[in-house]
Amino acid sequence: MKNTLRELRARRGWSQAALADALGVSRQTVNAIETEKYDPSLPLAFKMAWVFACAIEDIFVPDE
Amino acid sequence: MLLFGTFGSEVPPASQRADRLSRLGVFVFVVLVAALPFIPGLRSEVRASMNVALLGLLFAFLAWQRWSYANGLDELARRLYIEAFAITYLIGLTLFAFFGLLHSLAGWSVDPFVFMVLEPVRAVILVWRTRQFAS
Numbered sequence: 001m002k003n004t005l006r007e008l009r010a011r012r013g014w015s016q017a018a019l020a021d022a023l024g025v026s027r028q029t030v031n032a033i034e035t036e037k038y039d040p041s042l043p044l045a046f047k048m049a050w051v052f053a054c055a056i057e058d059i060f061v062p063d064e
Numbered sequence: 065m066l067l068f069g070t071f072g073s074e075v076p077p078a079s080q081r082a083d084r085l086s087r088l089g090v091f092v093f094v095v096l097v098a099a100l101p102f103i104p105g106l107r108s109e110v111r112a113s114m115n116v117a118l119l120g121l122l123f124a125f126l127a128w129q130r131w132s133y134a135n136g137l138d139e140l141a142r143r144l145y146i147e148a149f150a151i152t153y154l155i156g157l158t159l160f161a162f163f164g165l166l167h168s169l170a171g172w173s174v175d176p177f178v179f180m181v182l183e184p185v186r187a188v189i190l191v192w193r194t195r196q197f198a199s
Binding site: 024025026028029031032037038040041044 | 198
């Protein structure tokens with residue numbers, strides 16, 4: 001699933017490791033999500049939305 | 065990464081605890097098995113039975129700790145860890161059926177310890193799947 005995680009993270013000047021710490025996952029998980037190799041679980045997606053103070057739909061875009 | 069399903073050194077604390085308890089369990093097992101011959105009056109059949117029972121307890125304890133370990137991982141690492149077990153289980157079943165067929169057709173017997181090769185197979189599967197998600 002396409003996502004804007006990398007852009008959101010870059011806008012805030014966060015490293016992948018910092019975001020991973022905030023989300024309670026490994027840096028590699030964050031990287032796998034950003035490179036669209038892995039779609040997160042719903043709880044993790046909600047946590048991302050909370051961390052970035054936006055809606056889930058602002059982060060994840062369903063594949064057409 | 066080979067055995068524990070993490071991408072690198074980022075083993076979460078809960079999983080580290082499971083690892084430590086697993087090592088402690090193996091250590092206790094070795095000490096108990098080593099101490100058995102020194103127990104006076106213990107017949108050899110009883111000692112052999114106790115060895116087998118201790119081995120069973122050890123494997124049950126290690127399986128419980130592997131479960132705890134997996135639960136301590138983050139969601140992607142946990143998925144890959146469990147996936148590797150599932151694929152290895154299927155390979156093991158296939159091997160088991162194949163060796164059973166060999167036995168019934170040609171009378172060949174295979175030492176059960178051959179199945180210990182499944183552990184490195186699980187490690188290879190884990191590395192292979194992990195590399196597909198790592199950059």
